[in-house]
Amino acid sequence: MAHVTLANLPLINLRRKPFRTAALVTVVTMLTVAFYGGSMLSMNLQAGLNSMQERMGADLMVTPQNSKSEAEALLTNGSTSTFYFTNSIENQVSKVDGIAQVTAQTYISSLAASCCDEKVQIIGFNPDTDFVITPWIASQFEGMLKRGQAIAGAGVNVSSSGTVRLYGHKFPVVAQLASTGTSLDNSVFVNMETVPDVVSYSAQAGHTAIPERYADKAVSSVLIKVEEGYSARQVAANIAKQTGLKGLGYVYPGGITSTTKGNLTVIVRYIVLFVIVFWLMGLVVLLAVFSSAMNERKREFATYRILGATRPVLAGIVMRESLMIGAAGGVIGIVAASLAILPFSTLIGRQLQLPYLQTNISRTLALIAISLAFAVLTGLVSSAASAVRLSSPETYRTLREGE
Structure with a gap:
């Protein structure tokens, strides 16, 4: 004892x-x-x-009017969507009063099918003008994203060979980003030159994402940083008045954050x-x-x-x-x-x-x-x-x- x-x-x-x-x-x-x-x-x-607040570098998003809810969901809960304008509006919008910076992005949703490793949001962006994604990517990837290459979000499964398969094609992944806790974690980023290639692969897989005649000019959203002294709603009103474009939707990331x-x-x-x-x-x-x-x-x-x-x-x-x-x-x-x-x-x-x-x-x-x-x-x-x-x-x- x-x-x-x-x-x-x-x-x-x-x-x-x-x-x-x-x-x-x-x-x-x-x-x-x-x-x-x-x-x-x-x-x-x-x-x-x-x-989320750090990654939302835009004050205003201009989208097709009937795609406003999809754009909001893409920013918040990670829902994947494909939507686009059939006419180029980036140049017209960039001339409106109250805009400091402007860039365009294209959104394509992949499929949860045999042609794809998983369902993800494909985001095409222009590294030369982008002010939302590029600063975040630059903190972890040095160099220029080339045509045919991809950068994967933290939630994307990258194969052991360093690729991700979308629409039957294997895209080499040059970097995988740190987790953000936002929808960006389940996204794959490509430059605008790669978007027509993605559209072509989707057609070959039997699931055309965007009609091929629009492949090189389809834009899903125009992201805007407003000039000091202007509000996002003022700039939205200026766009409607000065461009005369109809059927536009306006998303305010600050409101979504709030x-x-x-x-x-x-x-x-x-x-x-x-x-x-x-x-x-x-x-x-x-x-x-x-x-x-x-x-x-x-x-x-x-x-x-x-x-x-x-x-x-x-x-x-x-x-x-x-x-x-x-x-x-x-x-x-x-x-x-x-x-x-x-x-x-x-x-x-x-x-x-x-x-x-x-x-x-x-x-x-x-x-x-x-x-x-x-x-x-x-x-x-x-x-x-x-x-x-x-x-x-x-x-x-x-x-x-x-x-």
């Missing part, structure tokens, strides 16, 4: 009552999962929103409310269990008193037991929540249909430390009433009742 000391007595007591110990650890584990998991989700959503932020705020509030209510309920359960255990252990504490244990020693035993329970529940809860969240970040983002980006390692480690401290503190708080009772002057009389 192991030698019993004050140092190992709390651990021995917990082992002596395995069912009660397991029940207490389970409650703390559930509270930790709620706190750590809820906090992690909130942090990742905020990181995704910040990334709406997304509002939706995110609501979700975070519900998460915080859930964690608070769940924690209060768990704390009540722990207080009840510790109080019940206190009554059951009267004879045990009376024996300690007979052996010479002081009131602070008895209180210390209870507090150390709760500390061990809190630490065990905290570690198990953190591990369980991490296994449920970290490997499935992409899936969670798709289900929420909001920008979702795994926060950096330093913040994750800080959250783990805080969550562990939260679990330990929860255990200590729940046993505090019992410890106070044991250290009160009336304790001796109470313990005598158990003799």
Whole structure:
């Protein structure tokens, strides 16, 4: 039999009552999962929103009028779409008052079929004029993107040979970008010279993306950065007035960001409310269990008193037991929540249909430390009433009742 000391007595007591110990650890584990998991989700959503704001370098997008909703979905939830103008409007738009920079992009949705590795958004852009994608790409890829080459987003599966197959053709991938938590992660970027090639491959695969007569001039959107002193809506009004073009749709990325932020705020509030209510309920359960255990252990504490244990020693035993329970529940809860969240970040983002980006390692480690401290503190708080009772002057009389 192991030698019993004050140092190992709390651990021995917990082992002596395995069912009660397991029940207490389970409650703390559930509270930790709620706190750590809820906090992690909130942090990742905020990181995704910040990334989305950084990547939306345009103040205004001009699209075909009947494709406005598709353009908004492309910016937010990663839905793939193919839409385009049949006439070139970039030059006309660029001459409108209030425009500082302008560039065009072409969007083509690949297929989830045998002709393609997976369904992704193909984005054709002009590196010479682009001010939205190019600065982000330049931070990870040095050089000029050539015709026939592609740059893959973080969520695109690139083969071991460094290619991605779209419409039956293998495009060499010269770089794969870091995760942004936005729809760009499931996109493949090519320069405008490659767009006619993509259209040709789609026709050969039997799924013509764009009529080939428009392949070299199809434009899905014109992205605009407005001059200082102008608002995006003023510039949109100028475009309608000065160009005389009909059937245009206007998308305001700033408004989309604001709406997304509002939706995110609501979700975070519900998460915080859930964690608070769940924690209060768990704390009540722990207080009840510790109080019940206190009554059951009267004879045990009376024996300690007979052996010479002081009131602070008895209180210390209870507090150390709760500390061990809190630490065990905290570690198990953190591990369980991490296994449920970290490997499935992409899936969670798709289900929420909001920008979702795994926060950096330093913040994750800080959250783990805080969550562990939260679990330990929860255990200590729940046993505090019992410890106070044991250290009160009336304790001796109470313990005598158990003799």
